[in-house]
Structures are given as C-alpha cells and as structure tokens.
Amino acid sequence: MNPAGSRAEDLADAAVAGDRRALARLLTAVENRTPTAEAALRRLYPATGRAHLVGITGAPGAGKSTLVAALIAEVRAAGRAVAVVAVDPSSPITGGALLGDRVRMQAYASDDGVFIRSMASRGHAGGLAATSTSAATVLDAAGFDLVLLETVGTGQSEVEVAAAADTTVVLEAPEMGDEVQAIKAGLLEVADIVVVNKGDRPGAQRTAAQLRAMLTSTVSPRVAAAGGASPAGDDRAARPRPKRPEVLITTASTGEGVPALLAALDRHRSAGREGLADGARLARAEAQVWAIVSERLRDRFHGTTAAPATEETLRAVVEHRLDPYTAADQLLASLTGGGPAN
Ligand SMILES: Nc1nc2c(ncn2[C@@H]2O[C@H](COP(=O)(O)OP(=O)(O)OP(=O)(O)O)[C@@H](O)[C@H]2O)c(=O)[nH]1
Ligand SMILES: [Mg+2]
Known part of the structure; x- marks a missing residue:
C-alpha cells in the first residue's frame, strides 16, 4: 500500500470510529480532491448508502x-x-455568511450527534456537486443518518449541488418576489419539496398558493425528460420525481412547520427506498462516474508530456485552423495511439 493509501485507511477508519478531527481532515482532503481522499472513498464506499442526503437551496x-x-433541533x-x-x-474562501452560520451553530459544538462543515468552491460547478456527494459519502460512513447540504445563492451551480441530493428542498420567502426569479434560475425544476x-x-x-398553482401548471422539460426513468439521456440532471412537489409553510425562527417538513423529508426518503427513485440513483451514479472519467481525461491531456500538444490543438481551434470535433477526435486518438496527435 502506498503512503497515501495507508494514511487514507487510517484516517477513514478513525473517522468512522467517531474521531471528529479525523473526519474534519478527511473532508478537507475531499474538498481538495487529494489522493488521500480518493483512497479513503474507495475504502468507505461499500459501507455507505444509508444516509439521507437533503439539499437545501433558495x-x-x-x-x-x-x-x-x-x-x-x-x-x-x-x-x-x-x-x-x-x-x-461563489467564494474561494469561506464567506461571511457561512461564518455567521457557524456562530449560530455553536450551540452544537459539544454534541457528537451534530457535525457542521463549510465547504468553499473548488473548480467548476459539476466538480462542486461531485465534491458534495463525496463529502456526503464520508459523513454517511461516519454514521450520520441525515446530511443537510445548504447552498448559498441561486445560481446554476447551487442548483446542480442541490440536485445531487436524494431530496431537494427549495426555500422561498413571502414578499420577496422570488417566485419568478426562482423559475428563471431553474430552482423549482429541481425541487422535491418547496418550503x-x-x-x-x-x-x-x-405565496404558497401561487407556488402550488405554478407547480401544477408547469411541467418542466427536465421532468418530462426523466419521465421514462431512463438515465441514459444527455440531460445529466434528469431525475424522475413527483411532478408536483409538496408546498409547505414553515416559520424557521420559531420551529413552526418544521416537524411537518421532517415528516415530508422522511416520506420522500421512503419513496426513494421503495424504488421509485431508482432512475434518479442511476442518473446520479452516472453523473458521478462520468465526472471522474472527464477529470481523469483532462489530467491526462494536461499532464506534463501531453500538455504542449493539447495546448497546440486548442490553439488551432481558437485560430479556426481546426474544428472542435476534429480536435476532440485527435486528442482521443492520441490517448489510444500512444502519443499526442499532430
Ligand atoms: N420573521 C422571520 N424571520 C426569519 C425566519 N427564518 C429566518 N428569518 C430571518 O431571516 C434572516 C435570514 O435568515 P438566514 O437563515 O440567515 O437566511 P439564509 O437563507 O441562510 O441566508 P444566506 O445564507 O445569506 O443566503 C435572518 O435575520 C433570520 O433571523 C422566519 O421564519 N420568520
Ligand atoms: Mg445561510
């Protein structure tokens, strides 16, 4: 076993055994996508699949x-x-909003049944969704029954991150005129539960009545695409789900409506367990594996020996000497052909 491998095994075993510092270090490794993280995830994966991953966005x-x-609570x-x-x-470093959240969560600092972690952006949006999924796998292995994934803002990357969850909750507030914005951002399309x-x-x-009316009249293209429960389509975000997400009202500051929300989450989870979400799980596995394939491919092209040839090919596309399809074919051929094309 190489050093990264054995270090990873130690870290993974410690995290699973309840060592919170090991867990935090492992999540940092996941965030930075180090070889340690990869080795640890390989080790942990077979023992996961129990936790309920809930994305919360809005x-x-x-x-x-x-x-x-x-x-x-x-x-x-x-x-x-x-x-x-x-x-x-949105932020390469932990932003002020998240720090504020951390302060709010201090109440649980000494509770072993609660673990809170901030993760900043690394790389492209698809990568962030993959990183979040990996973090959830680690937390699953560490015995957390419920993993809440809170995203900040309403951009496309947040939508992708939230959609990587088993259940996606989209939050709205009255008097914000958010309904229309949310639809623009494609937020409601990924909602399993609207709050x-x-x-x-x-x-x-x-607002709740408006949302219910809106959700009844709108059949999103994604839902239509996912209707056959086949994950084979091009739309990686396609996931079968009830066409009409539940709309609930909560008052988070007092806890009103929160038990009903938890019950709705549990219901959605059971529905998934009963196989209704089989297509969704396949689609997620597909997205996860292809993300790794594409990352591995990119690494090979940008590796030290292949980098100049890759750069030259890309430059030829920029200068319209080469069309992007031929460029892609040449790059792929260079992998199987044993040497860089051109
Ligand atoms: N009246 C009322 N205020 C609330 C309720 N829930 C949250 N707030 C307040 O709304 C403000 C924003 O709440 P946050 O929980 O920080 O909202 P957020 O969506 O996490 O915000 P960002 O992380 O900045 O995107 C705070 O001042 C909360 O106290 C509620 O149910 N009723
Ligand atoms: Mg927040």
Missing part, C-alpha cells in the same frame, strides 16, 4: 440557515445524528 436571506438550525430530539455541509459555490419560510410574515399563504 434565495439569499430566505432563511436556509435558520431552517437548518431548526431541523437540527428536531432531528436531535428524535435521537438521530445529523451533519450539515454548507456549500458556498415557504417566514410563515409569520404576511403573504406566506398567498
């Missing part, structure tokens, strides 16, 4: 962090272990 200020805190009251991964795709938070504010019922 407009800034809608109350995601407050809701996550309320969910933690609810889940802990039921004696279940919960982990939170707060993902900030109108700030139920104590005027307009919450109206």
